[in-house]
Amino acid sequence: MTTAIEMNHVVKTYGDFRAVDDVSFSVNEGTICGFLGPNGAGKTTSIRMILDILRPTSGSIEVLGHPVASQVRDRIGYLPEEKGLYKKMTATAVIAYFATLKGVPSSVAREKARELLDRYGLSAFKDHKCEALSKGMGQKVQVLASIAHDPDLVILDEPFSGLDPVNQEVMEEVIQDLKSRGKTVLFSTHVMSHAERICESIVVIAAGKMAFHGSVEEARNLLPSRVRVRGDDISDLVLRLPGVQSVKPSADGRADVLELHISDDTDPQLLLKQFFDSGKSLDTFEVVQPDLHEVFVHLVGEDAREAADR
Amino acid sequence: MMRIYRVAQREYLENVKTKGFWIGILLFPVMIWLMVEVPKFLEEKGIPTRHVAIVSRDAEAGELARQRLTLLNRQKVLQALQQHIAEATESQRKEMLEEQEIDAAALLDRLEEGLEQMSQGSAEINPFNPKQLVDIGDLIPDEYLLNDGQWLAMRNLLLNQLPKGSPEFVEPDPRFIEVGLLPGLTDMATDAEIETALRPYLRAEKLYPASGRNVDLFALVLIPENVLSEKEPIRFWSSNLADTDLLDAITDSLTDRVRQMEYDSRGISSSEVKEIAQIRVRSNNFNPNKQEGEEKVGIRDRIRQYAPVGFVYLLWIAIFTVAQMLLNNTIEEKSNRIIEVLLSSVTTNELLLGKVLGVAAVGVTMQLAWIGSMLGILRLKAGPGAEWVVDLLAAVVSPELLIGFLFYFVTGYLFYAFLFAGIGSICNTIKEAQNFMSPMMLILMVPLGTMVFIPNDPNGTIATVMSWVPPWTPFIMMNRMAASPPMGEIVGTGIMLLISVIFVFWMSAKIFRIGVLRTGQPPKFLELLGWLKSSRP
Structure with a gap:
C-alpha cells in the first residue's frame, strides 16, 4: 500500500x-x-x-x-x-x-x-x-x-x-x-x-x-481492561483481591458501581470466581474496554495539564 | 501565472463591488463639476451687491467717488458680456489660447472705428479682434466707460458679436448701489447726527429702506469738505472689514484726483504722466528646447510645463486609494485566517503579486473613469476655463512625456503597493496598521509639498537631489519631465527606481511570508530586520 x-x-x-x-x-x-x-x-x-x-x-x-x-x-x-x-x-x-x-x-x-x-x-x-x-x-x-x-x-x-x-x-x-x-x-x-x-x-x-x-x-490495548462491579459490602474485599491495582467509583454515573483497574495479566473470570468464593452477592459484573478518551488522557494527560499551566 | 491571475481577478471583482469604489468613482466627477461651477457661481452670486450711503461735503470729491462706482459696475457688465460671448463662440476660445500678446493701441483704434460706424447707423463691421475678447476689459479707457452714450454704443457693439441663436445676455447685478439718506435726514445734518441715525442699519440690526425696498446697508461713507485740498481722511463706516473693494475704489478715485492736482501745481502735465505710466516693457518668451523658428513660448507651453503636476496628483491619489484597499484586504484575510487556505494553494509571492496587480487594476479603472468623466463634464460645461484642461491633456499625450509618466506611474505605484501589502501582513487590525501608516504618510506628503516649486526650478539642486531618493523619485521625476532633465539622470534614477522596486518586493515578500501567519502583537522593528535575514519559515 x-x-x-x-x-x-x-x-x-x-x-x-x-x-x-x-x-x-x-x-x-x-x-x-x-x-x-x-x-x-x-x-x-x-x-x-x-x-x-x-x-x-x-x-x-x-x-x-x-x-x-x-x-x-x-x-x-x-x-x-x-x-x-x-x-x-x-x-x-x-x-x-x-x-x-x-x-x-x-x-x-x-x-x-x-x-x-x-x-x-x-x-x-x-x-x-x-x-x-x-x-x-x-x-x-x-x-x-x-x-x-x-x-x-x-x-x-x-x-x-x-x-x-x-x-x-x-x-x-x-x-x-x-x-x-x-x-x-x-x-x-x-x-x-x-x-x-x-x-x-x-x-x-x-x-x-x-x-x-x-x-x-x-x-x-494500551490500557488494561476494567471491571465494573456492584454488590453488598464489597468495598473492603475488592481492595484485597489479587490483580486489582486501584478502585474508583465508576465514571458512568451509576450509583454504588465500583470500577476496578486490573493488571494486564489478570483474567476477569478469575476475579469473578473470587467474588463467588467470598460469598458476596453481586448484581453487576461487567468487563469494559478502555475507550479512546481514557487512552488519550493516559497518553497525554500530564503533558496537557502542564501545557495548560504554562 | 494562472494563480496570480486568479488572485488578481478576485481582488479586482471584489473591490469593484464595494460601495467605496463607486463612491470614489462618482465623487470625482461631482468634484470636477463643482470646480467648474462654484467659481462661476461665486463670481455671479458670491459678492452681493453692496448698498452704500455716500455723504460728500465736497461736490467734486463726491462726483469722483460716484463715477468710480459706476466705472466698476460697468466693468463688471463688460466682463460678463465678454464671458457670455466667449461661451457662445467656441472657435474664438481656441485662438485665445495661442495668442497672448494684445496690441492695446490697435484695439482702441478699431474700437473708435467701430463706434464711428455705429453712430453712422452701420454695425456690419466687427471692430474687435475676436482673439482678444477676454482681455479687453482693462484696456478700454475709463472715459469710454463713463460716457453714457459711448458705453451704450460699446455694449451694443459687443452684443452684435453674439452669433445668431445664442442665449440672451442677462446683465449681472451691479456691484455697488448708492442709497439716499434716511427720510428726515439731509446732507445738512452733522456727521455725528448721520452716524448715529445709521448706526443700527450698519450693525445689521435693521434693514435700510432704499427706493421702495429694504436692503442691507453695507457702508456709510462720509467725505469731508477739504478732502482734496487738505487730504483730510474720509470716514468709512462698515461692520464688514474683510471686503475692502468699496473703500479702495473711493480712496483710489480721490487719490488719483489729488495726485493730478499736485502734478498741475508743479507744472507737470498730468496727461503726460498718465501716458508715461502706461509704458511697459513686455517680453517674448523663448524655449531653447523647441525647434528653430518655433521657440516662442505660448500659453500651451506653459500648460505643458505644469501638466506633470496633474500627473503627480494622479499618482498620489492612486497610491492613497490603493493603499487603503490593500491594507483592508490583507488584514481581512489575515484576521479571518483565510490566508492559510490561500497559502495551501498559492505561494506567498503569487499571493502578493496577485493582490497588488488586482488592486492596481481597480486603481486604473477608477482613474480611467475619472479622466473620462472629467473630459465629459468639461465638454458639456465647455467654457473658456475648460479648454485649458482639454489642452493640458493634448499636451501630455506627446509620446516622450507619456512614456515617462507611464514608467513612473507603474514603478511608483508598485513601490508603495508592495510596502503597504507588507505592512498589512504584520497587522491584525486597521488600528494597528495606523501606527505604521503615519511615517508612510509623512514620506508621501513631501513630494506633494514640492510639487509647486519643482516646476519653477525643475533642474535645480533640490529637485536633482530628491530625484535620487527612491520613495520620491517617481513624483519628482514626473514633475521634472517636461523640463527635459539630463538623460543621465533619467536613466540613472530609472535604474535605481527599478532596483528599489525589486528590493521592496523582496523585502515585503519576506515580511509577508512570516507576517501573514503570525498572530498577536505586530512585530518590533528589530524583529522585522530579523525576518529579512531569515530564510523561509
Whole structure:
C-alpha cells in the first residue's frame, strides 16, 4: 500500500522552543487518520509543515509521493483550524474561487460549488453572502471549499469544532464519502468519539513529541481492561483481591458501581470466581474496554495539564 | 501565472463591488463639476451687491467717488458680456489660447472705428479682434466707460458679436448701489447726527429702506469738505472689514484726483504722466528646447510645463486609494485566517503579486473613469476655463512625456503597493496598521509639498537631489519631465527606481511570508530586520 503522507523525524523549532520534536508517522492512501493531541501539542504546526506553508527545521516530509507538498498542492485540500471566509462573497463564489486556485476552470468550479452545496443541504444558501451565514454554516461552506477540486488528500484541522451534533454527523459523512471514493483524510481533533468512529489509524502527539501511532484497536490495548462491579459490602474485599491495582467509583454515573483497574495479566473470570468464593452477592459484573478518551488522557494527560499551566 | 491571475481577478471583482469604489468613482466627477461651477457661481452670486450711503461735503470729491462706482459696475457688465460671448463662440476660445500678446493701441483704434460706424447707423463691421475678447476689459479707457452714450454704443457693439441663436445676455447685478439718506435726514445734518441715525442699519440690526425696498446697508461713507485740498481722511463706516473693494475704489478715485492736482501745481502735465505710466516693457518668451523658428513660448507651453503636476496628483491619489484597499484586504484575510487556505494553494509571492496587480487594476479603472468623466463634464460645461484642461491633456499625450509618466506611474505605484501589502501582513487590525501608516504618510506628503516649486526650478539642486531618493523619485521625476532633465539622470534614477522596486518586493515578500501567519502583537522593528535575514519559515 502506498503512503499519502510520510513524516520522517520532523523537527520544527522557534528559537529555543521545539514546537514539533522528532515526529515520524505515515498515513496510507485511502485511509482516514485521526491526528490527536492536546492544545498546543504541535498539531497545527505539523499540518502546516505537511502543506509546505512552513518548512521543517530538520527531517523530511513526503506527500503523495513528492518531497514537497507545493509540488502537488492541486491534489491537496485543506481546512485550517481557524475558520474564515471572505465576508462579502457568496457561498458559491467562495467555493468556486478556492477551487480555481487549485487549477479548476472557472465555469467548472462554479458548477461544482453548486453541486456540493446541494448535496450537503446548503442549497438555500448558495447566493447568501458569507457574512450572513451562521458559524456552523460558514464552516460547512469552508469544508466544501477545501474539497471542491476533488483532492486526493484532504487535511482537516479541527473539522468538528463549533458544529452542533447534527452537523458533526454531516461532517463525519463528508469524511466517509471521501474515503469511499479512495481519498486519504487526515484530520485533527481532541474529541475522541469522532476518531473512534471513523479512523483507521490515529497519531497522538503531546508537547511536540510522538506519543502513539497505530490503529484504534492498538490504542485501546494500551490500557488494561476494567471491571465494573456492584454488590453488598464489597468495598473492603475488592481492595484485597489479587490483580486489582486501584478502585474508583465508576465514571458512568451509576450509583454504588465500583470500577476496578486490573493488571494486564489478570483474567476477569478469575476475579469473578473470587467474588463467588467470598460469598458476596453481586448484581453487576461487567468487563469494559478502555475507550479512546481514557487512552488519550493516559497518553497525554500530564503533558496537557502542564501545557495548560504554562 | 494562472494563480496570480486568479488572485488578481478576485481582488479586482471584489473591490469593484464595494460601495467605496463607486463612491470614489462618482465623487470625482461631482468634484470636477463643482470646480467648474462654484467659481462661476461665486463670481455671479458670491459678492452681493453692496448698498452704500455716500455723504460728500465736497461736490467734486463726491462726483469722483460716484463715477468710480459706476466705472466698476460697468466693468463688471463688460466682463460678463465678454464671458457670455466667449461661451457662445467656441472657435474664438481656441485662438485665445495661442495668442497672448494684445496690441492695446490697435484695439482702441478699431474700437473708435467701430463706434464711428455705429453712430453712422452701420454695425456690419466687427471692430474687435475676436482673439482678444477676454482681455479687453482693462484696456478700454475709463472715459469710454463713463460716457453714457459711448458705453451704450460699446455694449451694443459687443452684443452684435453674439452669433445668431445664442442665449440672451442677462446683465449681472451691479456691484455697488448708492442709497439716499434716511427720510428726515439731509446732507445738512452733522456727521455725528448721520452716524448715529445709521448706526443700527450698519450693525445689521435693521434693514435700510432704499427706493421702495429694504436692503442691507453695507457702508456709510462720509467725505469731508477739504478732502482734496487738505487730504483730510474720509470716514468709512462698515461692520464688514474683510471686503475692502468699496473703500479702495473711493480712496483710489480721490487719490488719483489729488495726485493730478499736485502734478498741475508743479507744472507737470498730468496727461503726460498718465501716458508715461502706461509704458511697459513686455517680453517674448523663448524655449531653447523647441525647434528653430518655433521657440516662442505660448500659453500651451506653459500648460505643458505644469501638466506633470496633474500627473503627480494622479499618482498620489492612486497610491492613497490603493493603499487603503490593500491594507483592508490583507488584514481581512489575515484576521479571518483565510490566508492559510490561500497559502495551501498559492505561494506567498503569487499571493502578493496577485493582490497588488488586482488592486492596481481597480486603481486604473477608477482613474480611467475619472479622466473620462472629467473630459465629459468639461465638454458639456465647455467654457473658456475648460479648454485649458482639454489642452493640458493634448499636451501630455506627446509620446516622450507619456512614456515617462507611464514608467513612473507603474514603478511608483508598485513601490508603495508592495510596502503597504507588507505592512498589512504584520497587522491584525486597521488600528494597528495606523501606527505604521503615519511615517508612510509623512514620506508621501513631501513630494506633494514640492510639487509647486519643482516646476519653477525643475533642474535645480533640490529637485536633482530628491530625484535620487527612491520613495520620491517617481513624483519628482514626473514633475521634472517636461523640463527635459539630463538623460543621465533619467536613466540613472530609472535604474535605481527599478532596483528599489525589486528590493521592496523582496523585502515585503519576506515580511509577508512570516507576517501573514503570525498572530498577536505586530512585530518590533528589530524583529522585522530579523525576518529579512531569515530564510523561509
